[in-house]
Amino acid sequence: MSVHIGAKPGEIAERVLLPGDPMRAKWIAETFLEDAVCYTQVRGMLGFTGTWRGQRVSVQGSGMGMPSASIYTHELINEYGVRSVIRIGSCGALALDLNLGDVVAAIGSATDSNMNRARFDGLIDYAPVADFGLLRTAVDTAAAQGVPMRVGPILAADAFYTDRPDLYDALALYGVLAVEMESAAIYTVAARYGAKALTILTVSDHIKRGEAMESAQREQGFSNMVKIGLDTIIADA
Ligand SMILES: O=P(O)(O)O[C@H]1O[C@H](CO)[C@@H](O)[C@H]1O
Numbered sequence: 001m002s003v004h005i006g007a008k009p010g011e012i013a014e015r016v017l018l019p020g021d022p023m024r025a026k027w028i029a030e031t032f033l034e035d036a037v038c039y040t041q042v043r044g045m046l047g048f049t050g051t052w053r054g055q056r057v058s059v060q061g062s063g064m065g066m067p068s069a070s071i072y073t074h075e076l077i078n079e080y081g082v083r084s085v086i087r088i089g090s091c092g093a094l095a096l097d098l099n100l101g102d103v104v105a106a107i108g109s110a111t112d113s114n115m116n117r118a119r120f121d122g123l124i125d126y127a128p129v130a131d132f133g134l135l136r137t138a139v140d141t142a143a144a145q146g147v148p149m150r151v152g153p154i155l156a157a158d159a160f161y162t163d164r165p166d167l168y169d170a171l172a173l174y175g176v177l178a179v180e181m182e183s184a185a186i187y188t189v190a191a192r193y194g195a196k197a198l199t200i201l202t203v204s205d206h207i208k209r210g211e212a213m214e215s216a217q218r219e220q221g222f223s224n225m226v227k228i229g230l231d232t233i234i235a236d237a
C-alpha cells in the first residue's frame with residue numbers, strides 16, 4: 001500500500017491512464033469503463049479500475065505539476081507493477097495552426113523544471129521522450145478512429161502563469177507545439193523504472209490567441225483523446 005495512492009496490491013491494472021484532474025479520472029471511469037471501482041480517494045486524487053473492451057485498465061489522477069505527477073508515476077510503477085501509462089491532459093497551444101479541441105501527442109518534452117538538472121547534477125540536459133511503441137500505436141489508433149492527431153515536441157512548464165511569453169515564442173520557432181505541466185517528469189520516471197509512457201493532450205487554451213475552454217470542458221470534453229488513449233493502452237503488449 002503506497003503512501004499517496006493507498007490502494008491494496010492487485011487493485012490497479014498494469015495499464016493506466018493518467019489525467020491531471022482527478023475529476024476527469026472520475027468522468028473517464030464513469031463514462032467509458034465497465035464495472036469501475038474507486039480504489040483511492042487519498043488527498044482527493046481519485047483512482048479507478050475497470051475494463052475497456054474486456055481489458056483491465058485503471059485511470060488515476062496525477063495532479064498539477066511535475067512533483068505531483070512524479071509521485072503518482074513512481075508509486076504506480078514501483079508499488080503496483082504498472083507497465084504502461086498514458087497521460088491524458090489539457091494544454092495551451094503555441095503553434096498557430098492548432099485550435100481548441102485539437103489532439104496532440106508528445107514525442108518529446110522540453111522542460112524548464114529543475115528536476116532533471118538535479119537528477120543529473122546539472123551536467124546533462126536529459127531528453128524525456130515518449131515510448132515509441134505506444135506512440136506508434138496511438139498514431140494508428142487515431143487514424144483508425146478518424147481523429148486528426150498532431151505529433152511533435154511540447155514544453156512541460158513549472159508555471160501555468162508565466163512572465164516570459166517570449167520564451168514560448170522562441171520555442172514555437174523550434175517546432176514546439178504546446179505547453180503543459182507534467183509530461184517531462186512522467187517520461188523520465190517511466191524511463192528510469194522500465195515502464196512505457198506517452199502523453200496525449202487536447203488543446204484547451206491558445207496561448208497566442210488568448211482563447212480558453214471553460215473548466216467543465218476541461219473535465220468532461222475530451223472524449224476523442226480518451227478513446228485514443230484507451231484503445232492505445234489495451235493494444236500495448
Ligand atoms: O488538464 P491536466 O491534465 O491537469 O493538464 C494541464 O492542466 C493543468 C493546468 O491547468 C496542468 O496540470 C496542465 O498540465
Ligand SMILES: O=c1cc[nH]c(=O)[nH]1
Pocket residue numbers: 090091092093160179180181204205207
Ligand atoms: O499547462 C497548461 C495547460 C493547459 N493550458 C495552458 O495554457 N497551460
